[in-house]
Amino acid sequence: xxxxxxxxxxPFDRLVRxxxxxxxxxxxxxxxxxQIGDSPYQPRNFQAVPYMDKALFDEYxxxxxxxxxxxxxxxxxxxxxxxxxxxxxxxxxxxxEVVNDHQLAIAKKFxxxxxxxxxxxxxxxxxxxxxxxxxxxTRRETHAEAVAKRISSFLAEIEDWD
Numbered sequence: 001x002x003x004x005x006x007x008x009x010x011p012f013d014r015l016v017r018x019x020x021x022x023x024x025x026x027x028x029x030x031x032x033x034x035q036i037g038d039s040p041y042q043p044r045n046f047q048a049v050p051y052m053d054k055a056l057f058d059e060y061x062x063x064x065x066x067x068x069x070x071x072x073x074x075x076x077x078x079x080x081x082x083x084x085x086x087x088x089x090x091x092x093x094x095x096x097e098v099v100n101d102h103q104l105a106i107a108k109k110f111x112x113x114x115x116x117x118x119x120x121x122x123x124x125x126x127x128x129x130x131x132x133x134x135x136x137x138t139r140r141e142t143h144a145e146a147v148a149k150r151i152s153s154f155l156a157e158i159e160d161w162d
Contacts, residue, residue, distance in 0.1 A: 002132070003064035004034035005075060008051060011039035012070050012097060015089045018125040019068060020045050028129050032068075033060055066132040071103035071118065076110055085135040086116040089125055114138030 004019050006012035016036050022028040023045035032046035035057065042048070052060075061067065061082055069075040071088040079086035090104045091097035107118040115137050119125035 001060075001064055002028070002030050002032045002066050002068060003060045004032055004036070004046075004048075004068045005057075006034075006036050006039075006070055007072060007075070008035075008037055010091075010097065011037040011041075012089075012091060013039055013041040014095060014097070014122065015068070015070060015125075016041055016043055016048070018089065018119070018122040019043070019129075021122070022126055022129045025126065027126050030065065030133070035060075066135070068129075068132070071107040071110075073106060076106070076116060080115060080137065080140045083137070083139075085132050085137060087119060087125075087128060087132045087135075088116055089119045089121075113140075115140055 004016070006015060016034070016039055019028070019032060019034070020043040023032060034043065034046060034048035035052050036043070036048045036050060038050055061078060061084065064084060066085040066087065067075070067079050068087045069079070071090040076086065076088070088107050090101070090107045092104065093099065093101050107116070107120070110116050111118040117128050117131055117135055119128045
């Protein structure tokens, strides 16, 4: 089962339509269950709800063979922490899906590091959706000590400004 989630703040019809089209065309043959927010678009080829409680959401993540999502850090961290293959499509400013293209930068960086697959448009989604089944994400290593050191250094600089 593939779990599609678009978050709860805004609908993401472009992504929902792309997954619906992938199922319709046969490029995706796996069952899809989805959380799609307050979307005016209702998928024809998979089951979707606007919202779900955390227990059900966590159950779908646990059961999923892969996750499809927008390129928000919360869902990326969720997939990485659960060792789930992830395919993202960044929300884009030109479609008024976000106020800036930060998700584009996030998707490119995490794709480059091997943590996820990224589709940058609907056609790209059709091409990459088949790869999700076999994709093995590179394990993410955190460097908390290095981050703490950089923050400490920055704060020390600020103190010197007085």
